[in-house]
């Protein structure tokens with residue numbers, strides 16, 4: 080009921096929204112700072128510290144900031160306007176570090192309409208970038224679906240939309256130039272600007288860099304003349320999903336699929352480029368990215384916390400079904416003319432369809448409304464797992480997932496509740512840390528407890544799913560999502576990892592842009608897995624001992640149900 084009320088209010092399309100909080104907060108001017116993410120909590124629930132923060136407005140100021148850190152051999156890290164990565168990518172090494180915020184590096188540098196080139200500063204938010212390009216009659220052909228990311232941050236993590244056509248769905252495929260500020264010897268003033276043009280081999284390292292090479296100052300993108308898209312969502316049963324997934328990306332330029340495992344359905348997105356004169360002025364104002372009234376958000380969360388604790392929660396599945404129905408009824412927030420949905424297809428300009436982010440809105444309303452995950456209210460709190468599997472292995476993976484669903488259907492309601500597991504197409508990339516093969520990226524968002532170490536009766540299945548993906552199907556985790564254990568051994572899955580590390584050594588030999596986290600995930604030093612009490616509940620480790628689960632509450636480390644090599648925390652009722 081509470082969820083339904085929340086969604087009905089959402090549909091009203093609130094105009095204002097308290098803007099998201101600043102991720103960088105300093106206690107004394109620009110000193111004694113903390114950096115967090117948009118959810119107010121990194122995976123290990125810590126907030127990171129830095130001695131100083133700096134907010135350059137120009138490339139010259141940026142160079143000065145890097146030079147100062149480099150001269151002092153002080154650790155340094157870039158933070159962005161909203162900081163949307165789940166792992167601790169934005170945390171600098173140590174606690175005496177400097178944060179360089181790109182919040183004020185948010186301008187268009189130049190546009191060459193004839194050549195379709197646009198150069199922007201790296202802190203520009205995707206929403207502004209898309210609008211600025213459209214104002215010149217140009218379109219970024221592919222992007223993530225959430226427009227609150229910065230161009231610097233989304234490139235650093237290899238972010239993408241969905242496409243197998245042309246160069247594919249990842250934004251870094253459209254980068255044809257970069258200016259990056261890196262440390263340098265004293266003889267060069269401790270920092271230099273490196274200009275990487277389209278055929279510079281180092282661009283393959285810089286366009287997906289995890290932020291460890293230096294600070295990207297400017298990015299040049301190859302855009303296309305503005306075009307229109309035609310979008311239709313069709314829901315069908317999931318019996319032939321494995322076979323369909325193998326072909327869907329070839330059939331539709333922007334196609335994706337959302338699997339509703341417990342409902343045994345798939346929402347197919349038929350999404351194609353159409354002639355610019357096709358009638359339609361549609362808008363994608365995705366329901367999940369609108370501003371939310373905070374009161375029902377908070378009460379909705381209370382209900383969810385109760386539902387999540389019950390292993391046989393039929394009510395949890397009913398609530399999920401209601402959410403799916405509502406989203407379906409309102410076409411997920413798509414409208415034909417910017418205000419009303421009158422039927423499919425929704426035809427609209429690329430910049431109105433490719434991404435959305437209404438809750439980023441500018442009016443401060445004392446937290447009457449906010450993005451659903453705003454950490455200042457006790458609302459939505461979730462994990463996101465995202466990993467890609469080579470297309471050739473996808474049908475077998477889907478068959479295994481369906482087998483697991485058949486064994487534990489109720490545990491999959493949490494995926495239905497967030498309107499499904501999203502399957503998106505990403506092409507093989509020349510980026511050293513990009514996808515080595517044409518792949519499907521599988522994404523789920525699901526309930527996260529506010530209490531550290533609190534077990535959940537459904538996590539065993541979700542953990543089995545991810546371990547199966549990572550270990551049986553060699554899935555590659557999305558750099559900006561997932562929980563710690565997913566990154567163990569990731570570099571071994573990137574055939575050009577050595578080339579990336581060679582560029583890193585050349586650009587930043589003292590590793591001032593490296594942190595504990597980046598060293599762990601890049602396989603340089605230590606492991607991203609943390610073994611301690613309850614670590615598997617928190618996704619910090621794969622359990623190898625009952626103490627990694629919560630035996631005192633009946634959760635033990637046991638093999639998976641379908642992928643028996645998995646080790647997950649399963650609830651065993653006392654007899």
Ligand SMILES: Cc1cc2nc3c(=O)[nH]c(=O)nc-3n(C[C@H](O)[C@H](O)[C@H](O)COP(=O)(O)OP(=O)(O)OC[C@H]3O[C@@H](n4cnc5c(N)ncnc54)[C@H](O)[C@@H]3O)c2cc1C
Nearest residue numbers: 162163164223224225229231232233235238239290295559
């Ligand atoms: C609601 C939501 C929706 C999402 N949707 C998608 C999606 O559709 N597709 C997808 O692939 N991903 C998606 N993501 C994940 C997202 O791609 C990543 O988390 C992301 O790209 C972060 O961008 P950001 O600007 O917030 O960067 P941050 O998280 O702030 O930074 C990421 C890394 O980049 C570095 N960095 C940032 N700017 C620079 C710079 N100028 N120079 C050097 N290093 C830099 C930072 O230091 C950090 O290491 C989504 C995340 C959320 C929360």
